Amino acid sequence: MSKDIIERPHNLATVLAIIENGAASVSETNILALAAAQLAISMMLPNHDPPRLEQGGEHITEQWLLAQKDRHCLWAFRLTADKLIRLSKALNIPERVKTTSGHVFSAIEALALLCTRFRSAGNIYELVLKYDPAQSTISEIINYLSCDLDDRWSHLLDFDYQGILSHENLVTYAEAIHVYSATIWGFLDCMIRQILFGHLYGPIEGRRNDNHLLVERSLLERCQEHATQPDIPGDALPEVWYLQLFGDPAYGATYQICSLFAGLGERTAEEKEWNHQISRPRMSVENRFGEVIAQWPFLNGFWK
Numbered sequence: 001m002s003k004d005i006i007e008r009p010h011n012l013a014t015v016l017a018i019i020e021n022g023a024a025s026v027s028e029t030n031i032l033a034l035a036a037a038q039l040a041i042s043m044m045l046p047n048h049d050p051p052r053l054e055q056g057g058e059h060i061t062e063q064w065l066l067a068q069k070d071r072h073c074l075w076a077f078r079l080t081a082d083k084l085i086r087l088s089k090a091l092n093i094p095e096r097v098k099t100t101s102g103h104v105f106s107a108i109e110a111l112a113l114l115c116t117r118f119r120s121a122g123n124i125y126e127l128v129l130k131y132d133p134a135q136s137t138i139s140e141i142i143n144y145l146s147c148d149l150d151d152r153w154s155h156l157l158d159f160d161y162q163g164i165l166s167h168e169n170l171v172t173y174a175e176a177i178h179v180y181s182a183t184i185w186g187f188l189d190c191m192i193r194q195i196l197f198g199h200l201y202g203p204i205e206g207r208r209n210d211n212h213l214l215v216e217r218s219l220l221e222r223c224q225e226h227a228t229q230p231d232i233p234g235d236a237l238p239e240v241w242y243l244q245l246f247g248d249p250a251y252g253a254t255y256q257i258c259s260l261f262a263g264l265g266e267r268t269a270e271e272k273e274w275n276h277q278i279s280r281p282r283m284s285v286e287n288r289f290g291e292v293i294a295q296w297p298f299l300n301g302f303w304k
Helices: 003-007 012-020 026-044 062-066 070-077 081-090 107-118 126-130 135-157 167-177 210-216 219-226 269-295
Strands: 096-098 104-106 184-187 244-246
Touching: 062 081, 062 107, 070 081, 070 107, 081 107, 096 107, 096 135, 104 107, 107 126, 107 135, 126 135, 167 184
Parallel strands: 184 244
Antiparallel strands: 096 104
């Protein structure tokens, strides 16, 4: 049997005849079986591009959104219509958003398309059936608005010491999380029960260990400057100056970070109890990351 027939069988009948007559080896038969399947599929489909959903859905406007039931908006955008409108104003999105290619969207349409894209990790073409713009146009406005919002608002998630991570708020968090004599105001790589993202860093290309990322994001320097104990005299020892973050033992122990009692040797009863008490809130709240991903699956779409 010629190599030409194995690699490029001319028709389905030829392929099947070769397999049935035993003229092919096992490896050749595998190749031919795959070719037969491909030919069978190609025979069933018209001789043109694969089928696509027909374009032509709703044009998202404020009036259209307000006419939708809350449960529909929550399913489609994860926000009700009134909250989408309020959010677009709070984020100061221009009433007329123009992409680099010249496509123009209203503020509410641009934000709604961004939200509905982030609520699914599926094919973006699915949005074409539901909403008016073409696939490439939807993709462009999503990328454009994502970058614009990041440029203008990312500082709020970069240790905002004038906002949610102000000194007054850090003291309040420490009082709420207080365990024994610890002065913990937050958790590295997880969050407190009432979800607060105080400091996000990334993305980082490749794989990096925790300590590398801790140094790169300059978090300890921020803590040293802003996360201090109230009413500490100037001659006090450094170990009592600071409020602390709680992290895995891999981060080590510093004036700004504490962790579970670990290492060789038997833990004392007090150490075991402290480990148990501090692990309870930490373990329960780490599941909130999963809840965020469940609400916005696109964030976990690593293949995108």
